[in-house]
Amino acid sequence: MKRFFCRGALAALLSSSLLSAAAPSHAAGYPSKAITIVVGYPAGGSVDLTARVFGEALSERLGQSVVIENLGGAGGTIGANRVARATADGYTLLVGSTNEMVIAGMINSAVRYDGLKDFTPVGMIAAQPMMLVASRETGVTNAAQYLEKLKQGASGAYTFGSSGVGTALHLAGEMINESTQTHAEHIPYRGVSPLLTDLVSGQLDFGVFVMSSGLPHVKSGKVVALGVTETQASPAAPDIPALSGTPGFEKVDINVWFGLYGPAGLPDDVVAALRSALDDILQQDAFREKMAASGATLYQPGMDAAQFQVTETEKYGRLVKLAKIERQ
16 A cells, blocks of 8 residues: 655654654654554445545555454444543544444443543544435325325324434434424334335335435335435435425434544544544545545534534434433
């Protein structure tokens, strides 16, 4: 893999050589070896895709190899726990998502880390909308028809599926219930494949997918897209409208996001080096194009990741209560 030092890194190196009386900082020699980015999910999913595209760009930017370590299981929390317990030196990082960084600790007592206290938030990378889809058996082809059908039926007469209790997909469905003042009954699945099977067969009425995993099935005609869960259509699928554009769905604004984290106590100069690299990467045309192809929207450089996570924790805490999810 090609390695190079950017002008900023070269300037820092020259500056440190002139200041012989000063103790060497972490950033002056960072990174001096390969960096591991942990992903708490198997290869092929939206978090893994984000980590791999970002990891390649980070390797080029810092001049060191970046290794992706997939440590799937328990909704991303096994991987997150590994990083929370790692040495805070900048060589073990996490590309974390909404579920393991915010939601999991609210609903699972087995989660032993605190998403706000046990990590250093380096910065936000990107977000993907979710999409509400319908089984072809329902005859529903748009959000207005969905609302009409749900309002005509008894509470719980229709069902929606997600990839599990307490996931961002589940809570997006609950947000749709709240916004539309209807109630589709939630059916949890162990992944996308069984959910899709029941949608195609008509055993399930509706489903919520992350854009990157749902779009292929929409394009193939297996399911019908009713709308995305953000306030604007995605550039990756401009023909699928935003749900919030339909009366009754105005409060639907939720996505799955991806951020870069290190263990708590990451040295300030290492954080600064990583944030500088992240900010540069977010402005690279090649990175933007690769991420846009998956339906992702990049965050702005310099975003306050710590405050963002506080806000997201408050939002999802409310949704967990709304869904009456008991902490297990």
